[in-house]
Amino acid sequence: MLQPDDLYLDHNATRPLSADARAAMEEALNKCLVNPASTHRAGQRSAQLLEEARAIVARTIGLDPRAVVFTSGGSESNQLAIFGRFPPGRPAHLLVGSTEHSSVLGPARALAARGTAVDVLPCASDGTISPETVLDKLRPETALVCLMSANNETGVRHPLEEIASELIQRKVPLHIDAIQSLGKEPIRWREWGATSLSLSAHKIGGPAGIGALVLDRNAPFQSWIPGVEQERGRRGGTPNLLGTLGFAAAMARAAQDSADRAVRDLFETSLKQVFPGVQVNGEGAPRLGNTSSVSFPHQDGRVLVAELSRRGVHTSVGSACHAGSATPSHVLRAMGRTASEVRGSIRFSFGPEHSQSTIDALIRRIREAMAALSAPEKIA
Numbered sequence: 001m002l003q004p005d006d007l008y009l010d011h012n013a014t015r016p017l018s019a020d021a022r023a024a025m026e027e028a029l030n031k032c033l034v035n036p037a038s039t040h041r042a043g044q045r046s047a048q049l050l051e052e053a054r055a056i057v058a059r060t061i062g063l064d065p066r067a068v069v070f071t072s073g074g075s076e077s078n079q080l081a082i083f084g085r086f087p088p089g090r091p092a093h094l095l096v097g098s099t100e101h102s103s104v105l106g107p108a109r110a111l112a113a114r115g116t117a118v119d120v121l122p123c124a125s126d127g128t129i130s131p132e133t134v135l136d137k138l139r140p141e142t143a144l145v146c147l148m149s150a151n152n153e154t155g156v157r158h159p160l161e162e163i164a165s166e167l168i169q170r171k172v173p174l175h176i177d178a179i180q181s182l183g184k185e186p187i188r189w190r191e192w193g194a195t196s197l198s199l200s201a202h203k204i205g206g207p208a209g210i211g212a213l214v215l216d217r218n219a220p221f222q223s224w225i226p227g228v229e230q231e232r233g234r235r236g237g238t239p240n241l242l243g244t245l246g247f248a249a250a251m252a253r254a255a256q257d258s259a260d261r262a263v264r265d266l267f268e269t270s271l272k273q274v275f276p277g278v279q280v281n282g283e284g285a286p287r288l289g290n291t292s293s294v295s296f297p298h299q300d301g302r303v304l305v306a307e308l309s310r311r312g313v314h315t316s317v318g319s320a321c322h323a324g325s326a327t328p329s330h331v332l333r334a335m336g337r338t339a340s341e342v343r344g345s346i347r348f349s350f351g352p353e354h355s356q357s358t359i360d361a362l363i364r365r366i367r368e369a370m371a372a373l374s375a376p377e378k379i380a
């Protein structure tokens, strides 16, 4: 539970439920939501609500509603997109970025284990992957390239438009994990040249457990939940209608949001003045305006996160899905950071509620946390 004077700086992990999403779901709970596949009138009304939600999600990013497949969230969308392009028994080649989310790297590993050729694309020290790197690894049988629009730990963006124009010329499909861009920058489906794209509601103030896979109608795709017909045969299972309504309400609001770089930039400048040794991971690269991955020299990020949390500052050491694991960030390692830099890294991810006035309080609490950690009894 957040306290009134807490500083919640973990928006890339999740954004607290927005008032719009809550209101939309509360209103829906007062109606009788039933299975939208039922043919009776109550079912038809539920199907209509589902289609209205789909239209809002699609319209917000300038798409045909038929392209939107509701899923249980970003992880499922990524898996659906990848496994849907690699039916068992068909030899093909997959390219994935080295800094992708584990819900992309996991399926890539699973495909490799069953004989699919998989190449992992190395990134530069600023976290970006260049068109040349992609072209270098491309093969005639490459069936899919997976790249994220913005990294969840560092906010770093690849030059997607340039990469896409090379892939379009060669007719190679591109899957984009756009989960971190949603609500922070425009989703440029067409300019990015994506054949599929993943979205997740809880990153924009919608409920967790609902997301979407956007699918180009012309791209080959095979559902891996065969035998069930929901979502036009692309994702079986009774849809989470309540979740889709919360997602649509959050989406309508998120379309008006964009990350205010000024707050993040002020934070980084102020932090470097107070702690001249800190390093910003991916600093020179194009980055999301709300994300700052910072490496504190000679610190243990986990200990600092805990110390900050005691002072009401909520941050994380990196990806939320690895927060409990001792595995060092694969993103920072791919960027060539040393073990000690990785160990000392923390991610601050700002949200629309933050302004330049947040930064004074934040820097003060970081100073207090660092002072507490260097007190003699903590050094032992």
Ligand SMILES: Cc1ncc(COP(=O)(O)O)c(C=O)c1O
Pocket (backbone or CB within 6 Å): 012, 013, 072, 073, 074, 075, 076, 078, 101, 103, 148, 150, 151, 152, 177, 179, 180, 200, 201, 202, 209, 211, 320, 321
């Ligand atoms: C870049 C990225 N991809 C995928 C996911 C997974 O999304 P979800 O939590 O909805 O499964 C996340 C969430 O942490 C993410 O940041």
